[in-house]
Amino acid sequence: MRQPLVAGNWKMNGSLDSIKPLVEGIMAGLDSVTTAEMAVCPPYVYIPQVAAMLAGSSIALGAQDVNDRESGAHTGEIAPGMLTDVGCKYAIVGHSERRSVYGESDEFTARKFAAARQAGLVPILCVGELLEEREQGITEQVVSRQLDAIIDLEGAGALADWAIGTGKTATPQQAQDVHAFIRGMIAREDAAVAEKVQILYGGSVKGSNAAELFAMVDIDGGLIGGASLDANEFLSIGRAGNA
Numbered sequence: 366m367r368q369p370l371v372a373g374n375w376k377m378n379g380s381l382d383s384i385k386p387l388v389e390g391i392m393a394g395l396d397s398v399t400t401a402e403m404a405v406c407p408p409y410v411y412i413p414q415v416a417a418m419l420a421g422s423s424i425a426l427g428a429q430d431v432n433d434r435e436s437g438a439h440t441g442e443i444a445p446g447m448l449t450d451v452g453c454k455y456a457i458v459g460h461s462e463r464r465s466v467y468g469e470s471d472e473f474t475a476r477k478f479a480a481a482r483q484a485g486l487v488p489i490l491c492v493g494e495l496l497e498e499r500e501q502g503i504t505e506q507v508v509s510r511q512l513d514a515i516i517d518l519e520g521a522g523a524l525a526d527w528a529i530g531t532g533k534t535a536t537p538q539q540a541q542d543v544h545a546f547i548r549g550m551i552a553r554e555d556a557a558v559a560e561k562v563q564i565l566y567g568g569s570v571k572g573s574n575a576a577e578l579f580a581m582v583d584i585d586g587g588l589i590g591g592a593s594l595d596a597n598e599f600l601s602i603g604r605a606g607n608a
Contacts, residue, residue: 367563369401369579369586369606372489373593374429374457377408384411388418390596395423401586401606404455405593409443416452427455427489430463433476435484445484456481457588459491459511461567471514479519489588490515491529491567492547505546512550521554529567529588537577537584540566544583572601579605 379387384407395403404425407415416426432442448456458481459474474490481488494507515523544564552559563585566578570587578584586606592598 366608367561367585370404370563370565371398371401371586371589371599371603371606372404372406372425372427372455372565373589373599374406374460375408375593376429376462376590378594379408379411381411381414384414385418387594387596388415391424391599392418392422394596394600397600398603398607400608401603403599403603406455406457412448412451412453419452425454426452427457428453428486429457430460431456431458431477431481431486431488433473433480435480445480445486449485454487455489456486457491458488461491461493461495464491465495471511472518474511475514475518478515478523482519482523489529489565490524491588493529493543493567504543508543508547509550512547516554521551521558524551524555525558525561529565537574537581540568540578541581541583544581548583570602572598572605575602575605 391403402425404427405415406427406429409428412426412428419426428443428448431445431448432439435444435446445456458477463469464474478488478490492508492511494504498504498507547564548559548562551562564583566584566587570578570589571592575587579586587602589599589602592602
């Protein structure tokens with residue numbers, strides 16, 4: 366049985382004053398989450414502060430992005446080894462905002478994925494279509510292309526880490542359909558990896574809909590955006606993964 370993962374992506378939110386009560390609130394209610402692994406991905410500048418607060422807890426630390434190079438003249442970028450240095454376990458790779466807003470290609474995303482793994486990070490790989498692509502009925506083509514970039518570079522075995530389903534599905538069944546497609550695509554390359562890989566839902570997850578989503582056979586947790594900025598809501602989502 367795959368353990369659920371509930372990872373909070375704080376995006377470009379937070380301050381020194383707001384992060385402290387948020388992390389303390391999550392930690393205070395963590396005992397109520399009995400099955401899912403919980404993780405938080407703060408902005409880069411707050412990672413050391415959050416790492417210190419999480420010391421000794423079961424909450425994992427992640428980063429919202431990572432560069433594909435280990436060092437060099439890449440102003441403003443963060444290398445994978447720097448993230449492991451400050452205690453990160455996870456790194457989000459290929460988020461839709463990185464792809465659509467900042468123009469990051471499937472090939473660049475694949476290189477980031479490979480670099481994160483090489484440094485000992487677990488990549489949280491984001492795949493999925495834009496709203497207009499869903500309306501055009503090309504969801505599977507988009508997801509296939511994004512996954513193929515990873516498989517071509519790293520092989521299907523690399524996907525034994527993590528993958529994330531589309532964030533543009535409207536119902537639990539639609540989410541399940543896309544997740545099943547992803548797992549089936551991986552199974553064609555390696556059935557054992559397909560059974561192991563945890564596929565997370567990256568759409569709008571709240572305490573009110575998490576249980577229905579997580580009950581789907583191929584949904585193994587979620588990458589949580591805005592709801593992860595509220596300790597009680599984030600914990601409620603985590604409890605939805607309780608066995």
